[in-house]
Amino acid sequence: MKLLNTTIKNNVLQSMTKILDENRELLLKANKKDLDAFNKEDQAMYDRLILNNGKIDGMIKAINEVKAQEDPVNQIISNDVLENGLQVTNKTSPFGTIMIIYESRPDVTVEAAVLAFKSNNRILLKGGKEAIFSNKVLVEFWHKALTENNISEDYIKLLQMDRKETQEFLKNPTEQLDLIVPRGGERLINFVKEHATCAVLISGRGNNFLYVDEKADWNKTLAVIIDAKTAKISACNALDKILINKNIEDFNNKLKELQTVLKDRNVSILVDEDVQNVLKNESLITDKTIWRQEFLALKCCIGAVNNLNEAVEMINKYSGGHSAAIMTTNDENADNFMQQVDCAAVYKNSSTRFTDGGQLGVGAELAISTDKLHHRGPLGLKKLVTNKYYIYGKGHIRN
Numbered sequence: 001m002k003l004l005n006t007t008i009k010n011n012v013l014q015s016m017t018k019i020l021d022e023n024r025e026l027l028l029k030a031n032k033k034d035l036d037a038f039n040k041e042d043q044a045m046y047d048r049l050i051l052n053n054g055k056i057d058g059m060i061k062a063i064n065e066v067k068a069q070e071d072p073v074n075q076i077i078s079n080d081v082l083e084n085g086l087q088v089t090n091k092t093s094p095f096g097t098i099m100i101i102y103e104s105r106p107d108v109t110v111e112a113a114v115l116a117f118k119s120n121n122r123i124l125l126k127g128g129k130e131a132i133f134s135n136k137v138l139v140e141f142w143h144k145a146l147t148e149n150n151i152s153e154d155y156i157k158l159l160q161m162d163r164k165e166t167q168e169f170l171k172n173p174t175e176q177l178d179l180i181v182p183r184g185g186e187r188l189i190n191f192v193k194e195h196a197t198c199a200v201l202i203s204g205r206g207n208n209f210l211y212v213d214e215k216a217d218w219n220k221t222l223a224v225i226i227d228a229k230t231a232k233i234s235a236c237n238a239l240d241k242i243l244i245n246k247n248i249e250d251f252n253n254k255l256k257e258l259q260t261v262l263k264d265r266n267v268s269i270l271v272d273e274d275v276q277n278v279l280k281n282e283s284l285i286t287d288k289t290i291w292r293q294e295f296l297a298l299k300c301c302i303g304a305v306n307n308l309n310e311a312v313e314m315i316n317k318y319s320g321g322h323s324a325a326i327m328t329t330n331d332e333n334a335d336n337f338m339q340q341v342d343c344a345a346v347y348k349n350s351s352t353r354f355t356d357g358g359q360l361g362v363g364a365e366l367a368i369s370t371d372k373l374h375h376r377g378p379l380g381l382k383k384l385v386t387n388k389y390y391i392y393g394k395g396h397i398r399n
Contacts, residue, residue, distance in 0.1 A: 003120055013145075016141060016142060030137040066114045085396065095179045097178050098180075101192060103130070106135055111366070189202055201379070206235070208320070233296060238353070270282065308333055316341065
């Protein structure tokens, strides 16, 4: 794929911000069609589907942030001259064609495309049917921005396929595919992994845990839990599971206070046997598989553990590998927890809601990767490239 000049790419992004700003009403009307057709029983998905002027401002901000970032393509990683005289240069390089599969969120149509385009990749956008009107308009905006700058519309393409057609496309792509990013729940991820014939980068489920150490600051703990659980239930960085050390001072009363603050915010609670001995009216967890579930709802599980090692073991067994937090004033315990927990982001005395490209200083993100190859955490602009070796010789042969 020919490498586009950085100025040309930034000009396209500038055009897109102008088109978005000038055509807000057109986009909001399309979004209203999506909202009117949607079954509102799934509140989390409905929340992700909604567009308003604030979200459009966020799209424009994301594009401008990417525009301001250094072009990640053709950057020198290493440059060496070997003893035999060969010059070996390793440079960043585009993946080629990236396919992203996602549900509900029209803003992904903007963020995914801006990141792919700035990193010189072509992108195939497979959004959910619930956002089809919004996504059609947004891709029309992208095509207008591209054609205004004499760039092919083929760089950004909206795929309109049902589940069966998507399955067939994954098995037998009708065009080149170099990387697929499924951004959604475990069912979607397993579907893509089963049928894809190219590399898949997993943007896994949330199901985030918070461990309350026996040396935790309780007031800070409550504040962090309230934020992580209730601020945005539709986000993959929301909190679902709380583990409390049994040895914390005044264990029973702290559990009751936690129950009160959660109930005051309409959070339903499920508990293990130890916790139910204190919170007698809460539902008992009878099926341990619930510890694996991402709720995307005002719902959480509370369990009791004997020590930090038990908490780590439980998190590594059940979490989605996304985010986990420890609340403690003990630095050694915090270090042990953060080193041993197998998640993309680990926190000390902080809400898991910060697992977000913008919040972590990365800027717009394609997804939060829970894979260990090629990258883990927010997939920002710098991580949407691979690498290529350039070897320069003078008639060299290997004897």
